[in-house]
Each structure stands twice: as structure tokens, then as C-alpha cells.
Amino acid sequence: MEDCLLLDAGSGGRASQRLISQCFFRHFANPLLERMDDAALLTDIHGPLAMSTDSYTVTPLIFPGGSIGSLAVHGTVNDVAMLGARPRYLSCAFILEEGLSLETLERITADMAAAAREAGVHIVTGDTKVVPRGACDKIFINTTGIGEVFANPVPSGHSARPGDAVLVSGAMGDHGLTVMGSREGLSFLTDVASDSAPLNHMIEDILQSAEEVHVLRDPTRGGLATTLNEIAEQSQVGILLEETAIPVHEAVRNGCSFLGLDPLYLANEGKCICIVPEDKAEAALEAMRRSPYGKEATRVGTVTEGKAQVSLQTRIGGRRLLGMLEGAQLPRIC
């Protein structure tokens, strides 16, 4: 292989075939993908299905705790899982900039393959476009996932009920702060790493253990505060959070306070919000804590009657409204 990607690799001809077989097939190896028909044939998947898509444009491409490759698998696997589904298959579409280092592409492809293996999903169909220098920033990846829904009822942002317990699977803000620190070269942020992780196995355990789960959502762009606001609106309920109960890692708290950021609005890529009836809260928390990705799971609040808004019981005993993120704290976080 050449050192840098040439425009020809997106032509659909021999040069495309070489890139596909030498890089993508080698890492993603599976017989469904290798058929090379216009679409993948999936004979062993049964509805109801969950389907979700995300394009990943994160910069830098590689950051502490992950890369655009692992993120592109985790993000979509998690979105599918949040519907109470077992993620099964992913599509993967690359938009690559002419001149991209093939070593970087190889590293990112290997990260995707490793993440897919851990999550137990197969990448079965793909697409590669190469655009001229300056037409995109190095590499964008789209993944679309489908999975088999097994939860009944299906968790939804519309299903929170007054009295429900609001749980999170761990600390908030690690991914957002890591990407920002890594992009800006903030050397004082040495103790932070992205939480990017596949949550599907943990989700399956939560659903089996707690039996009745009203809401599952992952607080990505906009963070915990924005996602809870969406749920409050969808379900037409209030949500009351205990500030002291929300887990935030020391390094993230310090970094945020230095930079004037609020960790409750920072993106997470390996956390879930889980809203369950009060009497299922303990079972759900225990299931989370059994997972390597839920060790710091905890209860952070309660669903209440009344106006669709999120309130925070503060450290010093007051109450303040936690609005939805208005604009961008930081673009290209995922």
C-alpha cells in the first residue's frame, strides 16, 4: 500500500478494490461483508427491530481512551441498545480525504473491528468515498446499526412516570472534556480519558434484572442536563436531581471549573440514564455495577409531577432550573 490515500481509491475500480480488500476486509473479515453484492443479505435477524444512525466527525481522530473508530462503533451500538435491543449488524461508510495517511486509516479500522468484536456485532456492508484535499477534514465515518428488540415494554423517553428513580451508570463529562483537552493541547488535563464503551451487554443485564425499565437514553451531545430535559418534555414530567449525588470525576470537576464548563452539559459516550419504578432501582443499579462500565452507577434523582423541567437541588440546599443546552459548547465532539 502507498503511504497516503489517493483519489483513485474512491473510483469504484481496481484501486477501490485494493483498499477494500487490503484494509477493510482484513480487519472486518466476515462472510456477509465479503459477498460484495450491492447489499448484505441478513437471514437470521427477527423483528421488531431497532435502527439508528450516526455520522462521526470527531477531531482529533485519536484521543485518550479511544479514536473515531471505536467511537463510531460504540455510539451506534449504544443507541440501538437504548431501545431495549440486542445490536446485531452495522453498516460502515467512510468519507476520506485525499492524502490521508494509510497508517492512520489502518489504526482506525482496527479500532472499529476490535470495538465490534467486543460488542458482538458484525460490520456487514460498507461504502468508501474519497474526496479531494480540502473537501473534508481527514475522515468521517457513518455507522448505522440494527438490532433485535427484546424488551417489553420498549423503553422510551416518553415513558418516565412521577415517582420513578433516575439512575446513571457512572461519572459525567469524561468524553467531552477529553476531546476538548486533546484538541486544544491542554496539558493540565492529564488525568482524563474518554469513557467511550459498548453498553449493550450491561443494558441487557439491566433489562433482565429490573424487569420494568421506563427510559434508557445515553447522554451524548448536550450531556446529562440536555438529555433529561428531552425526557421531561417527552414524558411531560418534572425531574429533580441531587447535585451531590451526580458522579463527576475529580479531574473532570477541576478541568471544568478551570475552563468555565459545566460537566452536566458535556458529552458522554459510555454512560446511560436509566429511569425505573422506585422498587426496581436497586436491581437496576446492581446490574449496572456488575458491568465493567457501570462500577460507579448511582441514583441521581427522582421523577416528579408537574411542569416539564429539570431542577437541581444544589450542594448548598437551594434549587435551580437546569435548562437545555442552547448552542454549542464544543463542536465535533462525536
Place this chain on the structure above:
Amino acid sequence: MEDCLLLDAGSGGRASQRLISQCFFRHFANPLLERMDDAALLTDIHGPLAMSTDSYTVTPLIFPGGSIGSLAVHGTVNDVAMLGARPRYLSCAFILEEGLSLETLERITADMAAAAREAGVHIVTGDTKVVPRGACDKIFINTTGIGEVFANPVPSGHSARPGDAVLVSGAMGDHGLTVMGSREGLSFLTDVASDSAPLNHMIEDILQSAEEVHVLRDPTRGGLATTLNEIAEQSQVGILLEETAIPVHEAVRNGCSFLGLDPLYLANEGKCICIVPEDKAEAALEAMRRSPYGKEATRVGTVTEGKAQVSLQTRIGGRRLLGMLEGAQLPRIC
């Protein structure tokens, strides 16, 4: 709405919600999409499934006969259909450049919605990223489609057999030449327009009428010659084409001869290659001709024993090998 897209619209907060509801929901309107959970819940789809993905980066965004919006629906719908499947659902992920004209985005979204309606598919889940100026070229769209496979056996590039008839549903090269002409402002190319079209209804008719269809492929990037080479390799057969039988519109032939291009290597976005047993050829051609997109359907060659290669019986009686496209004739054609 403002006139130009702001970075905030990709934040995941209120500004994102406004773009989604004012533009995407308005055009794509359907209850599955509007649930706004992390994934779409699809309760009425049954396997076996076909799944296909494509990212669209075509420039210019709007060209005679279509736009990146209609193309993004047709391309993926056709790929799913080529597996002998009924396309049902699409995901849609936008990567948008800060500063993009909202009027352009609206026009493209409307084109997607119209194309989806004609094809009978629903856009059920989506994603919107906004990247800073210069990080992408205006707008890239990924669509991923799933459909229900009804053909039995399932058509595949691996299934061509010696003696089969090779059919095409119409003239070659219109899309590729149109995009090139439109990009370069070639004023003498006035009589060409993209053939971009949804082929799923025609495909369904072909499969029902011809009963046994060995191969269905759409000759997009790399054109007829490259796609037939892929089939020859996959099936380990020869393919012999009659040059005089291959339909090429007069304006495309003239444009290609002026520009030194070969229409057999130019992309098509509304055509299919159909390989069937000799005794099914008439039924398949009749089905194609019943469709508004197959009026010029015709037989162009025969599958032969022997080496996996494509040969052309030329106008003057000789034979020449038609190789696979090596590099790029033209980047960003789709």
C-alpha cells in the same frame, strides 16, 4: 430560520431541535421518526433482510435531473432492491458545513422526501452534524436502507451462468456525464440529464415476471464495464457484449467523444443490469419496459464459459477486452 446554518445547529441542544423540527420533520414527517428516541422502533419488518449504505458527496449539489437529495434516496433504495428486496426504511445522516444556505438545505431535504415517497420508503431515524467552515464541502448525506428480501433464490453477482442473457434497463452514462458537465460548466452538454431514479418497483416486476433472475446489479461508480467485470470475477464466467446493442444516448455519445470519455465506464444512477436464463430474457425485458425507468431496456450480451473477463464485439466486427476501471475517471460523482 436564519439564512445560513450556524455551528450551534449541531450541538444537540435547542438549536439542533429547531433545525430538526423546522426542516427535517416537516419534510420527512412520519410517526416513527418523530418519536425522537435514540433509535427507531420498527415492528412490521420481517427477515430475511437486505441492508445497504452509501455516503453521497456529489458536487455540484444540484444538477440536471436531480440533486444530492434525490440521489441519496435513489442510490440506497436501488442497492437494497438489487438483492431482490422490497426497500422499507432509510436512515439519513447529514454532515453540514457551517454557513450552508438554509434554502439549499431545504431544497435538498424536499428532494429526499419526494424521492422517498415515490419509492415507498420511510426515513425513520437520522443524525445531523455541523462542522466548521472548511471541514467539509457544503453537505454530505449518508443513507442506509433495509428491506425485506422476497426473491428466492436471491440474485447475486456470484450467480451468473454460461448461456445467460445480459440485459440492461436503459442507456448508459447519463448520470456521470451530466455531473461532469454541470460541474465544469460545459455549455455544449445541454441535452443530458442524470438518470437518477428509484428502481424498486421495476425490480419487483422483473422478479415476478421472469421468476428466475441470477444477477441484479446497478452499474454506478465504474459504470457498466466495471460492474460486469466484478460479476465475471464473482461468478467465474466470461461475458460477451455486442457494442452495437448497448444503448447510449446521442448527446452522451457526442459529449463522451468530445471529452475522450467512454460511456461504458460512466456512472448510472437509475439503471440495472439483469442476468437471466436465456428463456426468461423476454419476460424480464417486458417487465422493464412497463416501467417508466425501463423504456429503453434491451439485451446487450451473453454469459460465456471460460476466463473471467468481459469482451466487446465491436461495431467493426473485432473483439476487445473491456477491463475494469483502474483509477478515477471523475471523483465525487455520487
